[in-house]
Amino acid sequence: MTAAVNKTATTQGKVVLDAPIFDPRAFRLGDEQAAIITRARELGQTVFAGRAAAYDRDAEFPTENYRDLHRTGLLGISIPKTHGGLGADYPTYALAAAEIGRYCGATALTWNMHVCSTLWSGPLADDLDMDAATRAEHGRRRATHYKRIVEDGAIYSQPFSEGGAAAAGGVAFGTEARPVKGGWLVNGKKIFASLSGHADYYGVLCTEIAEGEKASRRNTLYLAVPAKADGVSVVGDWDPLGMRGTVSRTLLFKDVFVEDDAALMPRGVYFQAAQRWPHMFLTLSPTYMGLAQAAYDFTVRYLRGEVPGTPPVKRRMYPTKQIAVAQMQIKLEQIKAIWFQAVSEARSNPDKEQVLRAYAAQYSVMEGANELATLAIRTCGGQAMLKSLPLERIYRDSRCGSLMLPWTAELCLDRIGREALYEPGETDD
Ligand SMILES: Cc1cc2nc3c(=O)[nH]c(=O)nc-3n(C[C@H](O)[C@H](O)[C@H](O)COP(=O)(O)OP(=O)(O)OC[C@H]3O[C@@H](n4cnc5c(N)ncnc54)[C@H](O)[C@@H]3O)c2cc1C
Numbered sequence: 195m196t197a198a199v200n201k202t203a204t205t206q207g208k209v210v211l212d213a214p215i216f217d218p219r220a221f222r223l224g225d226e227q228a229a230i231i232t233r234a235r236e237l238g239q240t241v242f243a244g245r246a247a248a249y250d251r252d253a254e255f256p257t258e259n260y261r262d263l264h265r266t267g268l269l270g271i272s273i274p275k276t277h278g279g280l281g282a283d284y285p286t287y288a289l290a291a292a293e294i295g296r297y298c299g300a301t302a303l304t305w306n307m308h309v310c311s312t313l314w315s316g317p318l319a320d321d322l323d324m325d326a327a328t329r330a331e332h333g334r335r336r337a338t339h340y341k342r343i344v345e346d347g348a349i350y351s352q353p354f355s356e357g358g359a360a361a362a363g364g365v366a367f368g369t370e371a372r373p374v375k376g377g378w379l380v381n382g383k384k385i386f387a388s389l390s391g392h393a394d395y396y397g398v399l400c401t402e403i404a405e406g407e408k409a410s411r412r413n414t415l416y417l418a419v420p421a422k423a424d425g426v427s428v429v430g431d432w433d434p435l436g437m438r439g440t441v442s443r444t445l446l447f448k449d450v451f452v453e454d455d456a457a458l459m460p461r462g463v464y465f466q467a468a469q470r471w472p473h474m475f476l477t478l479s480p481t482y483m484g485l486a487q488a489a490y491d492f493t494v495r496y497l498r499g500e501v502p503g504t505p506p507v508k509r510r511m512y513p514t515k516q517i518a519v520a521q522m523q524i525k526l527e528q529i530k531a532i533w534f535q536a537v538s539e540a541r542s543n544p545d546k547e548q549v550l551r552a553y554a555a556q557y558s559v560m561e562g563a564n565e566l567a568t569l570a571i572r573t574c575g576g577q578a579m580l581k582s583l584p585l586e587r588i589y590r591d592s593r594c595g596s597l598m599l600p601w602t603a604e605l606c607l608d609r610i611g612r613e614a615l616y617e618p619g620e621t622d623d
Contacts, residue, residue, distance in 0.1 A: 234290035238297035249439035264347035295484025299591035300439030353384035436590035473540035560595035
């Protein structure tokens with residue numbers, strides 16, 4: 195069920211809160227899950243929505259929002275309760291992130307990079323094979339990262355992209371980590387590194403290479419490089435079409451010493467995760483699920499003459515606009531249904547049907563959010579796309595979704611087509 199935006203679930207002070215994207219009863223959410231998601235929605239609507247235009251205009255990182263995420267416990271959403279976090283599992287995080295994306299795309303997208311540092315090193319790593327000693331060491335290391343986040347409000351990012359095929363999963367990362375006494379020396383370059391200059395730790399994907407060895411994806415390391423370490427620099431500007439508040443500049447690493455304990459995953463575990471836990475790459479989609487809902491919400495409000503700051507002119511009586519809203523509602527429900535199913539079944543070793551569905555969900559959300567925003571602008575009309583209103587930002591932000599590696603819209607189509615027609619190892623020779 196798509197909640198009509200004029201019907202509200204709760205009220206807080208004078209602010210009438212929007213209904214949740216996924217109604218807890220209709221989608222059978224547990225009480226604890228629903229409470230975490232509600233916390234995200236309330237913060238998004240009552241605080242982040244009002245700040246989003248300025249971050250977008252100035253391409254400025256939403257630092258104040260991160261203080262609020264820390265204050266409300268959401269910075270540690272997927273950190274286990276025993277370590278002071280909220281203990282949210284994958285689907286609960288995804289649903290909460292969609293609610294944040296509904297009100298500020300850049301905050302949701304950067305929060306995703308941060309949360310994945312704990313989700314991948316946490317519940318996801320728990321699902322993967324490690325011997326007892328490695329698991330114990332990993333447990334000790336991740337506790338350090340958890341403590342920094344919960345107690346100090348530390349922010350983590352996830353720079354993968356290098357401009358070549360590595361972030362698409364095709365070849366080993368060009369950023370190298372050479373083993374030295376007590377850790378590694380990291381050298382390389384990451385482009386489009388969201389949170390550049392604002393994260394406290396960059397969760398860098400790189401390739402461990404000993405002298406004379408060839409780079410292999412099997413030797414991928416996931417290291418939390420301190421932003422203040424010697425040899426780390428942020429270069430270039432950031433003036434993009436959308437997702438401007440992500441501040442995704444270029445990061446350079448020149449002989450950066452990183453200690454052993456900086457490993458967010460033990461040796462070999464990232465490679466194992468990429469093979470056995472493919473839904474790890476679906477985590478960029480919640481932001482865009484929220485943007486899809488936001489485009490629909492805006493359209494209904496605008497046609498009813500209820501968008502704050504605009505004259506109370508109703509446009510809902512025109513059959514053409516009613517049909518457009520009907521098309522949007524159908525599209526939104528389709529996106530919600532496949533996405534909810536895909537995030538609900540994220541686990542290790544999913545079967546073929548679940549993997550194909552995850553690609554299809556990613557494609558549907560990333561392309562669908564922008565289709566809805568496009569239709570919203572056409573339907574609402576010229577006055578609705580002024581920069582004083584959020585719709586044009588939703589439109590620009592939503593355009594970025596299908597470009598996100600490794601599951602770009604193109605690569606999803608490529609994988610679905612190939613994996614639907616060929617079983618592993620099958621050829622036509
Ligand atoms: C707002 C925003 C924030 C971002 N934040 C981050 C971040 O925090 N961390 C991060 O790591 N990245 C981030 N990215 C980067 C994103 O994932 C891409 O890497 C980025 O868009 C770079 O694009 P590109 O032009 O190099 O990609 P492309 O040129 O599309 O792809 C790069 C390479 O991947 C391979 N490839 C791409 N498409 C195909 C295909 N169809 N078939 C076969 N191979 C293909 C090719 O080798 C290609 O040269 C962000 C992007 C955006 C838009």
